[in-house]
Amino acid sequence: MYSIGQAAELTGFSIDTIRYYEKIGLTKPPERSPGGLRSYSEDDLKLLSSLHCLKRTGLALEEMKAFLQEGRCFANPAFPLSGEDREAIESRTRILGEHLIRMEAQYRALADVIGQTKEKLDFYQDLLNKEAAAK
Amino acid sequence: MYSIGQAAELTGFSIDTIRYYEKIGLTKPPERSPGGLRSYSEDDLKLLSSLHCLKRTGLALEEMKAFLQEGRCFANPAFPLSGEDREAIESRTRILGEHLIRMEAQYRALADVIGQTKEKLDFYQDLLNKEAAAK
DNA sequence: GTAGAGGCTGGAGTTGACTCCAGGTCAACA
DNA sequence: TGTTGACCTGGAGTCAACTCCAGCCTCTAC
Structure with a gap:
């Protein structure tokens, strides 16, 4: 502990x-x-x-709360599910699905910005190299 | 406009x-x-x-400000650079380099979480499919 | 030329997510 | 047994990033 x-x-x-x-x-x-x-x-x-x-x-606390919301774990559920369980599963599926879409967009955006940043860095690095060479 | x-x-x-x-x-x-x-x-x-x-x-506004920081452009500088210019370039290189490290860490974390989220989603989707089949 | 939608400013208010504080308690060690 | 450092609670304070408001202005359409 x-x-x-x-x-x-x-x-x-x-x-x-x-x-x-x-x-x-x-x-x-x-x-x-x-x-x-x-x-x-x-x-x-x-x-x-x-x-x-x-x-x-970037998941908000309220969303995490909804996600963690109680629960039972569905490792080995009995079918058919109770209405309550089905609802819980559907709700989690929805929250996760929505977040997944956002995360994937964020992932692409991040890749983009990383690329741009690298280009800028290379450019500045190049200037510093030339400067060193010019000495 | x-x-x-x-x-x-x-x-x-x-x-x-x-x-x-x-x-x-x-x-x-x-x-x-x-x-x-x-x-x-x-x-x-x-x-x-x-x-x-x-x-x-996930960049904070202050960081974006630094990222956008314009100021003079070093498209075609004369060598050797003035001390001021060299300092400006070194400072930008540092800021961008630090950003890059953070963003790359975030990128990896994001890939990770996306993977985990997909797994969970698959798992729940599977439950819902089984439920549908059981009916 | 007037009605109504959209835009202006400065400033106050809100929200989410902490972070800090005072005044006390707990635990481990000398 | 006393001191020190980590922990406790309830509540207040902070900070970033908006968001809203009042009172006034601009623009377009009829």
Whole structure:
């Protein structure tokens, strides 16, 4: 088990951010030590890390919340699904699909900008090389 | 020439956002009609569109400002460069290089998350297919 | 020439996502 | 046992990036 400080260190969030996510209900409260200190399991850290990853792609907290929204895991569901389960699955599919489209657009945009940036860098580098040669 | 409303329509920003970018000095003021209305050229729209693209890659406005930082252009400089010019070029090289590293990291992270998201989507889609088949 | 849509300015308000603080508690070590 | 450093809570503060507003102006169409 890990303290909140270790969790912060390992997941890339700040301590305050981790507590904030708990406060707004994005993550569920972790266990506590007898003295009341938060105590995070490996699974908790895994979840936080994947949040960190999602966050870097621009998913808003509310969307993450919707995505994580409760739940049961559908590793081995019984068919036919209950109406509730089907709804949950459909909702996740929708959120993920929408985000995927945005991420793919972002991916293309990023590739573009990276290309442009490299060109500019090459150009400036070239100037500096010529300058060095001219000396 | 285009009105601010048309510019907004064509670039994906809101009217307020376009005026905001002008206010903070991210974009330079466009021409005005004799009556004082903003009037955007094709080039202005191109710039705005590329800002929209940059924004989608998660660059902060301050970073975009640095990225767009115009100033004198070094298309055909005389060698040896003046000390000032060399400094300007070195500074741009540094800024761009740092951006590039961050963007490339982001690019890899994004590819990763896109992959994971697709897997999850496939998984859920599969569940829904099985459900349909079970009926 | 007037109605109505769209645009202008300066400034205030909002939203999302933290970040910091005061005043206390907990835990490990000397 | 005392000190030190990490952690606790509730709540206030901050920051970027918009977004909205009031009161006035411009433009186009009838």
